Amino acid sequence: MPGGYHERILRVNLTDGTFKIQPLPKEWIKDYIGGDGFGARLLFEEVRAGTDPLSSSNKLILGTGPITGTLWPMSGRTVFISKAPLTGIWGESHVGGFLGAELKFAGYDMLVVEGKSERPVFIDIHDSDLQIRDAGDLWGLTTNEATEAIKKKNHDPDYQVAAIGPAGERLVRFSSLIINHARAAGRTGMGAVLGSKNVKAIAVRGHGAVEVHDREAFTELAKKAHSRVRENPQAREMGKWGTWVLTAVKQEIGELPTLNHQTGVFEGWEKLSGDYIRPRFTVTDRACFGCSLGCKKMNYIPDGPFSGTLEEGPEYEGLMAFGSSLGIDDYATTLKANQICNRYGMDIISAGATIGFAIESYVKGAIGVDDTGGVELAWGDNEQTIKLLEMIGKRDGFGDLLAEGSRIAAERLGRGTEKFAIHVKGMEVSGQDGRTHRSIGLGHATAARGADHLRSLVVVDQLGYEDVAAKRWGADKLPEIIDPYTEKYKATAVVESENAYCIRDTLIVCWYSVSWPPIFWMEDFAEMLPLATGEKHFSKVENLTRIAERQVTLKRIFNAREGIGKADDNLPDRFTKEPMPEGPGKGQVVDLEPMLRDYYTLRGWDLETGLPTDATIKRLDLGWARDFS
């Protein structure tokens, strides 16, 4: 058996109430490594085209990788994969904490949740003791209440619990799973998949271990890897400030999404910056499994309308989504919004963006109080914003429409509101802007799950990354690669980083050791993976690159079966037709077409359709995928 794997997929069928343990197909290891890759293969084969994401035919996959739960730094992450309720296409959501490691300690590489229970239940995995248990008393509870109740029922505070809240129960399309109170598998609506199956939570406790192939050599390399993380100056900054450092960076380059991405400059940015927040509100730092950085922050609001709020976060994306993007220069509001999103189980980015869509539609006169049920909307109205967020979580009044996400809400409202729905393929755009940052424009447009800021290099053309860019792509290309306002070479940066991030997401390790800052890259994985697994195949960067290309292309074919093609690799008009009105990027718009041409060429996808060519399918050994409709 290769090291790092248990070679066991645990399946729970909710319809007939059974568990089954299936051997992990050996060829999957060589072809996909783990995590995202295994999930892509399984979802492609088992969830057919046209499946309703909220039907019993959809499946929810919880994936780990070969080094999950080992000594390698930041290796406790896991991924939830399903057909996404928010977008109707490929869905995935990665999350930190300890859940992934716990599943490995229980003896499983993956969990697949299938079918639908007739009554509310929770899935209890305690090593080989597997139960589907009644959750009638948990239904309706917030995620933190349900988590505590399950730990209490089991007399074990060390259970890892992934719970949905009232939003997931009510099938809010951007509902999330919250792991042990605060870590969110936020994007694409994985919580609604679980809610549609009448599952309140997945609870996991394991007492085993993960055996690697060459324990001594792997341990030595892991120790060095920890030192590299601890000694990296940017990683140390990340440990102190978390992603809050981004507020000042984004403001400086004119890319802090403000008033629903209408501009990238926010007057009140300082009150949303790490310098302001940490000394006033941070109580303590927190870390995920195997991490010495501890980028997560627990914060407390001592006074004001949200006084007494004690919660982890929010990260930069939450500061943007409930701060600058809604015209709110108040950290307490963003923490309160984060707490509601955590407790109801909602993605903070999509929730904030959908409220921003509603406010802009209202302020510009496209909708009125007849549409909102009497709710008056305005930029910067923090108390009304919090009320509206709770209405979404409960699907109450106007919140019921907004719970569908901005794309569907705009389709139903009509009257020109579509131009205020800032999404790609149905997923709301995160805290970046292609006008001031071309590589993210291309990344948002082409990523499999919609406007995704996590699947390719979002920072190469930003401040401070010149040395990295020169090393990766050569000094001759450097001036254009780091120029945020040119389309040239951006596809090169996006494709190469997307490949490296694919391997990151198959292992699975934290974003902040591979992407920002990029401490580990393909060469490091090629050195480490053979020690962990014994698979010599992984020792060559070209083999890892091919695995990544296969994975990106398989997700593309998954989406193509759902009707996605080149026309969907697009950005909202806001980024391609409305020039940035102010700041360093004043006057900029994105010209997507040349970047798409370069991207398709590098990926081996057809320039007209955006779909993989026959030669690419053959080169990546994906011919089998043709047999699945």
Ligand code: SF4
């Ligand atoms: S850097 Fe932050 S998100 Fe990553 S593993 Fe550490 S604490 Fe978790």
